[in-house]
Amino acid sequence: MENGPYSICIAPMMDWTDRHCRYFHRLLSPHARLYTEMVTSAALVRGRQLRLLEHSQQEHPVALQLGGSDPHELAVAARYGMDAGYDEINLNVGCPSDRVQSGRFGACLMREPAVVGDCVKAMRDAVDVPVTVKCRIGVDDQDEYADLQHFTETMIDAGVEVLVVHARKAWLKGLSPKENREIPPLDYERVYRLKREFPQLVIVINGGITTVEDVLAHLTQVDGVMLGRAAYHDPYVLAHVEAALYGEPLPTREDLLLRMRPYIEAELARGTALKHITRHLLGLYQGEPGARGFRRRLSEGAHLAGADWGLIEQAMAPQRVAA
Structure with a gap:
């Protein structure tokens, strides 16, 4: 069809x-x-x-x-x-x-x-x-x-x-x-x-x-x-x-996260807590090396006061090295 x-x-x-x-x-x-x-x-x-x-x-x-x-x-x-x-x-x-x-x-x-x-x-x-x-x-x-x-x-x-x-x-x-x-x-x-x-x-x-x-x-x-x-x-x-x-080109996982950045920063400015967004991102590296570390960094850090985009950058860093 x-x-x-x-x-x-x-x-x-x-x-x-x-x-x-x-x-x-x-x-x-x-x-x-x-x-x-x-x-x-x-x-x-x-x-x-x-x-x-x-x-x-x-x-x-x-x-x-x-x-x-x-x-x-x-x-x-x-x-x-x-x-x-x-x-x-x-x-x-x-x-x-x-x-x-x-x-x-x-x-x-x-x-x-x-x-x-x-x-x-x-x-x-x-x-x-x-x-x-x-x-x-x-x-x-x-x-x-x-x-x-x-x-x-x-x-x-x-x-x-x-x-x-x-x-x-x-x-x-x-x-x-x-x-x-x-x-x-x-x-x-x-x-x-x-x-x-x-x-x-x-x-x-x-x-x-x-x-x-x-x-x-x-x-x-x-x-x-x-x-x-x-x-x-x-x-x-x-x-x-x-x-x-x-036939859409396959974006990298990092690219997808970077494309989330404007949305995340706008939501943080509205008063949305980072944890309400990052909980949906935890599975992005499913099956990839370092997936557990990515999930752990976001899970442990997103609920802390002042958590912002920098936490996601930290979570992405090991994946960048692995790539």
Whole structure:
């Protein structure tokens, strides 16, 4: 398949894909579609926490992921997201955490496709940007292909044109969110089948994808690939994906850090603590000589009062010698 706007995406990850992380990922991957951490519609509408929508212009294209199950509230939250400048609103129908279930959203909504359809319709009526859905292939004992098929048909009827599918089902009882990302077996073929049966739908596959070879293989079957933990723990893989898909020259890790400098210094001037940014950089030298020392210098120094760009220069110094 030819490269499209969803060929490479970086997953919404709670506590990870904040605005600092997304800025860094944009440097690594100029073509990737970025996603925010999940923001609940209640936080925006009832809590008026509009600060959660803050992002930089350099992040685009970037999608706001919402969690919720009340159509009206989601519509208002989606409007806030569009007005804040987001390019897409994505509804979370995949997160299995207890906190999410107690709010009747996330993966438990896969049992209620009609509710999800109503939410999508309300959001689409409220905004002029795409409304997309991220789901699992099943939930608990409701994991027959026919269930996913019915869910997908309901999404299409609601106007969804892009479906992001984590190729594992979710166990809502008995497994932690971490275990739900690892224990239920991956079933890529089920997602491929979905694309074959609904060719009009843009299908993005997610789950267990870690290498450039994985990305290229999946793109022969579906429209896009969403990288999650691999993009966070070994972010340089994103640069390799860019090179493979778009012929982008491979930047050095040092070059990427130097390109972060203006952003970091501007954030420090705003009062942002260095540790909030450097925690997203720790995996940059993953698998390289000196990676442990790089992580240690940043981890130990970034929380100290007055920590600034000089700390990153110190962390880079041994890598320069090794190169």
